[in-house]
Amino acid sequence: MNTTATKFNYVDYLWDEEEAGRLGDDQVSLFLYRSNILGADLRITNYGGGNTSCKTIERDPLTDEEVEVMWIKGSGGDIGTLTRSGIAGIYTERLRNLKKVYGGLQDEDRMVGLFNHAIYDLDSKAPSIDTPLHGLLPFKHIDHLHPDAVIAVAAAQDSEAVTKEIWGNTMGWVPWQRPGFDLGLQLERCLAENPGIRGIILGSHGLFTWGDTSYECYLNSLEVIEMASAYIEKKVKQQGKVFGGEKVKSLAPADRRTKAAQLIPLLRGLASSENRMVGHFTDSDTVLQFTNSYDLARLAPMGTSCPDHFLRTKIQPLVLELQTQEDLSDPQAVLDKLRPAFAEYRTGYQQYYDVHKRDNSPAVRDPNPVIIIYPGVGMFSFAKNKQTARVASEFYVNAINVMRGAEAITSYTSLPRQEAFDIEYWLLEEAKLQRMPKEKPLSRKVALVTGAGGGIGKAIADKLVEEGAVVVLSDIAEERLKEAHATYGSDTATYAVCDVTDATSVAAAFDTAALEFGGVDIVVHSAGLAISKPLEETTPKDWDILQNVLVKGQFTLAQEAVRVMRAQGLGGDFIPIASKNGLVSGPNNVAYGTAKAAQQHMARLLAAELGKDGIRVNTVNPDGVIIGSKIWEGDWAEGRAKAYGITVDELPAHYAKRNLLNEIIRPDDIADGVFAFTVLDKSTGNILNVDGGMANAFVR
Known part of the structure; x- marks a missing residue:
């Protein structure tokens, strides 16, 4: 590692000379490496924010002459995760020739389409709006x-x-200007008027820096940021207090999480009045310093400054007037306080749109808040999925840091509302939104699956994630649960160790769902075990554990699920995994069959009671799931083999041959059954047998 690392106190020096050395003189690879390590430090740039580039000499395939090509992050990319497939290759000279046809600010949107005429690499990602800002400057990186x-x-x-x-x-310094061709011309002009500068500050926006090599560019960027950071910290110390000092005391960490878990399903329901949202909660020191301050009331309504910030956070947050010691145990009473605040926010957003819209502005978007602040507790964010909600939260943390620094320097200034609106409702941004892939069937939904450490439960979780849901995996076996969780991305799943026979443990699992994702929409009770014995060999312990895990567990889960779903007001799905054995009377099965029958009838009773809440309750009945099912790892296999007078090794063939379709039933098949119920939004009180067709188990 280079000893330069010791020079930096406010940014992470991540350049690894050994790693960079392996890339040799491949300038594009070095530019990608630089981009990735810059994007790894959220103080430098957030997800999707900023842009990086390099220029190389390439052989023109049309003329066989050497030409300069600029390689730059494509539209919608993220420098922290940028790969070669995410960049655009542009003929630099052709891009610069667009100056001859540029017609001024009213011509900005047309120019973006013309960037395509300058593409060198036919595998390029669509060029971004920042392309001319890099192309009109002469620097290699x-x-x-x-x-x-x-x-x-x-x-x-x-x-x-x-x-x-x-x-x-x-x-250098240039005043605020919306990104586009004209801003590129201003950067070019600034450099011409100030030769020898190392970078340019963009008013209310960001930073441009450069270098002859990727490393020099990286070092220049870090040094400029370090100087700004050191200057601000000196000012903060001189000031003595941040954001006017503390107005509200924070609750203790455990109490903050308890409050947040109680509140977030209510917020999620209100924030989902037009489109269902997924939530995120943070109570970091940075957030609490701002949300608890005297200056919150002045600064929050001003809105953010950097365009990348408010594109993801909306122009301003909703600040709740709830007190830190507010009793949140009565959801209806809390909703009565929250509804007027949300209504006022939506009205204010509509007025913002009406006052600033242009003749060709896209239609008004969802008027609900993205960022919601609860002084003394923390900050909530809501978006279409976990990643977007998390990123919105991170961007608002960036905005807090910006306000903190600007207030320490002189005072914070936000973009004028018209400028902010023109960015938020830019036709090019709308076109980008329209190009987004179609959402999956379970997008925006949160699922909690018990018994998800393996077998049928894990297969169900896999299916729900595949179809767009985020999932809370729960299981009593922590090691198995960790292994299952490791197969998912961090914004896709979380886990909660949960004993379904313990009401406190179940409540904690639902709190995890609330704090991680905002609530829950789908609950699947797949936790279970199986005991197969003749009546005389069945012990009270056998009976109790089956009743506790399968029946009491289902009851406890239903109580918690309904509590959260009613708070959200969005309906939901409750799906027990029962068994063919609840319908069919077989030998050596009195305890297991009775528990499964109880699960099935409880589901019917719940369906009858919860229909008014839009909560659908349906049962999936597997049979003969031998391959990949956890229950066959214990004594159950021996018991069933004994009941049928065959060996354990003969069980798979026995179960496959006895159904009408002569099919082996696998965990994935049960998962498909669960998914079917989640998309049948007008079905409740039903049983779906996934058994290959067992005539004696036909419901009707």
């Missing part, structure tokens, strides 16, 4: 970043003077 410290300088009152104070004559 360029970083356009959104560091919190630099945006604080850019958003501070007297930003240009502050830039001069920090960097002297080594940095």
Whole structure:
């Protein structure tokens, strides 16, 4: 590792010379490497924010002459995860020739379409709006970043003077301008007027830095950000307090999480008045310092500054007027307080749209808040999926850091509302939204699956994730649960160790669902075990454990599921995994068959009671799931083999041959049955046999 690392206190120096050395002189690979390590530090730029590029000499396939090509992050990409497939290759000279046809600010959107005429690499990602900002500058490697410290300088009152104070004559400065061709021309002009500068501050926006090599560019970026950070921290110390000081005391960490878990399903329901949303909660020190402050009331309504921030967070958050000691145990009473606040926010957003819309503006979007602040407790965010909700939260944390820095320097300034609107409702942004892939059937839904450490439960979780849901895996066996959880991405699943026979443990699992994803929409009770014995050999212990896990567990899960689903007001699905044995009378099966029958009838009773809440209760009945099912690892296989007078090894063939379709039933088949019920939104009180066709188990 380079010893330069010791120079930095406010950014992470991540350049590994050994790793970079393996890339040799491949400038594109080095540019991608630089991009990835810059994107790994959220203080430097957030997910999807900023842009990076490099220029190389390539052989033109049409003329066989050497030409300069610019490689740049494509539209919608993220520098932290950027790969070669996510970049665009552009003829630099052709891009610069577009100056000859540029017709001014009213011509910006047309210019984006013309970028395609400058494409060199036919496998290019669509060029982004930032393409001319890089292409009109002469440097081989360029970083356009959104560091919190630099945006604080850019958003501070007297930003240009502050830039001069920090960097002297080594940095240029251009006033706020929406990204596009004209901003590229301004950067070109700034460099011409200030030769020898190391970078440019974009007013209210971000940072441009450059270098002759990827490493020089990286180092330049870090040094500029470090200087801004050090300047701000010195100002903070001189100021003595941040955001006017603490107005509200934070609850203890455990109490904050308890409050958040109680509240977030209610918030989710209100925030989902037009489109179902997935939630995220954070109570970091940075968040609490802002949300608990005297200046919250002044700064929050001002909105964010950097365009990348408010595109994901909306123009301003909703600040709740609930007190930290507010009793949240009565959901209806809390809703009576929350509904007016949400209604006022929606009305305000509609007015924002009506006042600033243009003749060709896209239709108004969902008027619900994305960021919701509860002083003393923390911050909630809501979006179409977990990743987007988490990223929105991270962007607002960036915005908090910007406000903190700008207030310490002089005072914070936000974008004028019209400028903000023109970014949020930019036709190019709308076109990007329209190009997004169609959402999957279970997108925006949260599932909790018991027994998900393996077997049928894991197969069900896999299927729900495949169809777009986020999932809370629960199981009593923690090691098995961790192994199952490791097969998913962090924004797709979480896990909760849960004993379904313990009401406290079940409640904690639902709290996990609330804090991680905002609530729950689908609950699948797949936890179970099987005991096969003749009546005289069945012990009270056998009876009790089957009743507790299968029946009492289902009852306890239903109580918690209904509590959360009613708070959300979005309906839901409750799906027990029962068995053919609940319908068919077989030998040596009195305890297991009785418990499964109880599960089935409880589901019918629940369906009758919960229909008014839009909560559907349906049962999936497997049979003969030998391959991949956990219950066959114990004594159950021996018991069933004994009942049928065959060996354990003969069981798979026995079960496959006895159904009408002569099919082997696998965990994936049961998962398909669960998925079917989740999309049958007008079905409740039903039983679906997934058994290959067992005539003696026909329901009717």
